[in-house]
Amino acid sequence: MDAPFTIFIVEDDPWYGQLLHYHLSLNPEDTVQLWSSGQECLDNMHLRPDVVTIDFSLPDISGDKLLARLRQRWPEIPVIIISAQNKITTAVQLLKAGATDYLVKDDNTKDLLWNAIQRLRETSALREQVKRLEDQLVSKYDFSKILKGHSPAIEGLFGLMERAALTPVNVSITGETGTGKELVAKAIHMKSGRHKKPFVAVNMAAIPAELLESELFGHEKGAFTSAVVRKIGKFEEAHGGTLFLDEIGDLNLAIQSKLLRVLQERELQRVGGNERIKLDVRLITATHKSLSEEVRNNNFREDLYYRIIGLPLVLPPLRERGSDVLFLAKHFVDEFCREYQKPPISLTIGAQDKLQAYNYPGNVRELKTIIELAAVLSNGHEIEPADILFAPAGREAGFLDSERTLREYTRTIVRHYLSKYQDNVPLVAQKLDVGKSTIYKMIQDGEI
Numbered sequence: 001m002d003a004p005f006t007i008f009i010v011e012d013d014p015w016y017g018q019l020l021h022y023h024l025s026l027n028p029e030d031t032v033q034l035w036s037s038g039q040e041c042l043d044n045m046h047l048r049p050d051v052v053t054i055d056f057s058l059p060d061i062s063g064d065k066l067l068a069r070l071r072q073r074w075p076e077i078p079v080i081i082i083s084a085q086n087k088i089t090t091a092v093q094l095l096k097a098g099a100t101d102y103l104v105k106d107d108n109t110k111d112l113l114w115n116a117i118q119r120l121r122e123t124s125a126l127r128e129q130v131k132r133l134e135d136q137l138v139s140k141y142d143f144s145k146i147l148k149g150h151s152p153a154i155e156g157l158f159g160l161m162e163r164a165a166l167t168p169v170n171v172s173i174t175g176e177t178g179t180g181k182e183l184v185a186k187a188i189h190m191k192s193g194r195h196k197k198p199f200v201a202v203n204m205a206a207i208p209a210e211l212l213e214s215e216l217f218g219h220e221k222g223a224f225t226s227a228v229v230r231k232i233g234k235f236e237e238a239h240g241g242t243l244f245l246d247e248i249g250d251l252n253l254a255i256q257s258k259l260l261r262v263l264q265e266r267e268l269q270r271v272g273g274n275e276r277i278k279l280d281v282r283l284i285t286a287t288h289k290s291l292s293e294e295v296r297n298n299n300f301r302e303d304l305y306y307r308i309i310g311l312p313l314v315l316p317p318l319r320e321r322g323s324d325v326l327f328l329a330k331h332f333v334d335e336f337c338r339e340y341q342k343p344p345i346s347l348t349i350g351a352q353d354k355l356q357a358y359n360y361p362g363n364v365r366e367l368k369t370i371i372e373l374a375a376v377l378s379n380g381h382e383i384e385p386a387d388i389l390f391a392p393a394g395r396e397a398g399f400l401d402s403e404r405t406l407r408e409y410t411r412t413i414v415r416h417y418l419s420k421y422q423d424n425v426p427l428v429a430q431k432l433d434v435g436k437s438t439i440y441k442m443i444q445d446g447e448i
């Protein structure tokens with residue numbers, strides 16, 4: 001059922017006022033109040049009407065002035081103007097000034113008013129529904145529901161994330177690959193006042209250096225040979241929301257200077273453009289490197305470091321999170337069973353011991369992959385130690401017998417996948433469930 005409305009009618013002609021009052025009162029749910037002057041209406045605004053209809057020619061204040069006062073103090077309350085004048089310019093001016101509707105006094109007015117109020121009722125019901133859904137979405141981003149773990153390191157992180165969500169401070173996240181840096185950044189965004197605006201993630205290591213500037217700041221048509229159309233950069237895409245710059249430690253010094261200037265001036269110019277565009281972006285950065293060490297080694301600008309460091313969050317590697325390994329493993333098994341509609345699968349004690357003894361260089365991402373594979377290989381009831389394989393290529397005969405370092409094994413696996421998938425890095429990253437940046441970095445460093 002529609003929510004009841006409180007409706008104010010401001011009309012100095014008693015006969016016409018009574019007519020509208022009678023007609024709108026036909027909906028017994030609504031409360032309709034008739035005021036004969038603008039002042040009377042203003043004096044009673046504490047009754048919080050859901051809509052105000054005003055006659056354009058009132059004795060004490062003109063309709064446009066009353067509209068302006070109402071819009072200024074109560075911008076959320078819709079105002080409908082009723083006027084004897086049928087002048088389009090007046091109507092346009094009042095609508096521009098924020099009136100919701102403009103009705104001309106004639107025989108149909110009461111019906112048009114009824115319909116206009118009905119439309120407002122529908123809009124208000126929809127707005128309520130959107131708000132309810134948004135509230136649900138924010139509460140869904142209860143950190144402990146998203147970031148699984150009970151270790152002191154993770155529980156300590158929730159408090160800091162809460163503070164980060166409630167203030168506009170920049171946040172910098174450090175942690176090895178797969179520790180959940182992007183998950184943390186997104187959770188902070190979703191719990192912040194910016195959650196209705198975009199969350200834009202950019203992986204610096206995945207973008208070739210020569211494209212980075214235009215990727216971040218955009219470019220104008222013709223800025224360079226291949227700039228055939230204007231392109232909006234990631235900063236502009238994230239306007240009003242959050243920009244997550246992943247692998248910030250991999251930025252070259254030239255881009256670092258440009259980024260610093262943009263952050264200092266809080267405005268940017270697209271490549272090849274003159275227009276200065278104001279920025280409203282919360283910045284969250286992440287890196288697997290120690291940025292302070294990069295500063296000491298002159299690889300990272302000290303002034304940029306101090307600008308982005310804000311609230312530093314450290315995500316410990318999985319091997320330092322104690323019993324979180326098993327907690328996460330169980331969570332991923334349950335998730336797998338839910339997703340594929342399978343009956344619950346448990347972990348035998350042997351499997352649990354095996355999982356806890358491993359050191360997870362790929363952290364939570366790697367554990368997730370191991371568990372999904374184990375669930376597939378299991379008998380459907382419980383996961384045994386034999387179902388747990390620590391490297392995708394571990395099943396190849398003789399592969400593990402060669403006694404290489406983990407780095408060498410990793411290289412061999414990545415090389416194998418790259419040749420199998422014709423050097424399609426995003427696809428290989430997806431197959432191996434690692435960040436694309438990991439592979440780009442290996443290529444950049446000449447490891448592959």
Ligand SMILES: Nc1ncnc2c1ncn2[C@@H]1O[C@H](COP(=O)(O)OP(=O)(O)OP(=O)(O)O)[C@@H](O)[C@H]1O
Nearest residue numbers: 146147148176177178179180181182183364365435
């Ligand atoms: N505490 C956690 N609880 C549940 N899932 C997690 C947790 N931490 C990480 N994950 C999952 O692990 C995977 C990797 O997480 P994410 O991409 O956030 O890591 P990252 O540190 O940003 O990695 P990279 O540095 O390689 O980009 C994702 O599937 C994510 O959902």
